Amino acid sequence: MFTILQKPVQNYWTGRAGMQAVAIVDHIMQGTLASTDEWFNNPTSQASSHFGVGKDGTIHQYVDLANSAWGNGIVDHPDMSIGWLSNAIGRGINLNRMTVSIEHEGNTGDVMPEAQYQASLYLHQYISQQLGIILDREHIIGHYQIDSVNRPNCPGTGFQWSRLMSDLQQTGIPQSNPDGEYFQETGYWIVNVLPDGTRIGFLDFFKNNGGINAFGLPKTGAYFDPALGRVVQQLEASRLEYHPENPDPYKVERGLVNDELRGV
Incomplete structure (x- = not known):
């Protein structure tokens, strides 16, 4: 069991404009947990995520799940094969309204230490249980799938996609609901x-x-x-x-x- 430490910031929108989160978007910080805390607390940054995960397994929550963080608003050559994403773009919906963002301490290409991986795994499970998000690769995506031009390496080659999806299946949370x-x-x-x-x-x-x-x-x-x-x-x-x-x-x-x- 991991403890989620509350680190509230002001960079967010209250509520989700009538939307409900349907996806988790994974990011790499390109820096440290401490520097990300500071950046999200800077009003001029116009940036935030819901969570940050440190290399030592520390979890910080910046924005309540009921509110919209500012991590996924810029869309540039997205993966339009993702049903909910292409539909939201077609309807002119800001993707921040429909997503939960997780930042990971480190730089592109870093392989997560075991403590960080386990904390991130727990966090994906927690978010799914809170919001009913389906744990498959349609609903757990990387930032690069929203902005392939400016964020092609986010969360990067060190992110353990195959292991994460396999471990999530083994938790008993279905990747899709047959009923x-x-x-x-x-x-x-x-x-x-x-x-x-x-x-x-x-x-x-x-x-x-x-x-x-x-x-x-x-x-x-x-x-x-x-x-x-x-x-x-x-x-x-x-x-x-x-x-x-x-x-x-x-x-x-x-x-x-x-x-x-x-x-x-």
Whole structure:
């Protein structure tokens, strides 16, 4: 278990403009953890990430996951084969609104020390559990896949992609959810089972009660909302809530009206 040390900065946007994070973007600091702390605290830098991982395994959190850090806003010759990324670009969405950034101490080509690798592995698992991000190479990408011109070596040749993806598979968190449906238009899934194995049944409920015509396309993945104390998913016309303590566990919120749907 690793401790996440809070190092809040002012370089971020509050919230995600109605979006939900769908991807983790890995970066290399091209410097030290201390220098990155200082740079992100400089208002003139106009830069930040959500997390930084030191070579000794120290984890710093700069920006809350609910907010938008400023690490992925410049797009130049991106990898348009990535569905959610090409869709977001086509819709004019700033990618900072849909991503979580992890900076890694060191320079391009450095191979991560074991302590740093293990901390980064833990952090990917933690972020996925918090936000429901799918742990595959469509949703865990390098900065170079957003800006191949100015950041072609970020996170660089020393980043252990194959090992990371293999280890994430072995944690029991699926790379994709077989009991789910992916919506290419938005880059989000509607699922029945969360990565931790919790069955929420959102996909069955969605399909049995009108689908896209009733609910619209998903605007977020399914995630735990600490303010509500339950799993929710935001769609274009409604928000699904899962209330496992109730005999009828599904609630749909439309605007200011709560409609209970029975018999599901």
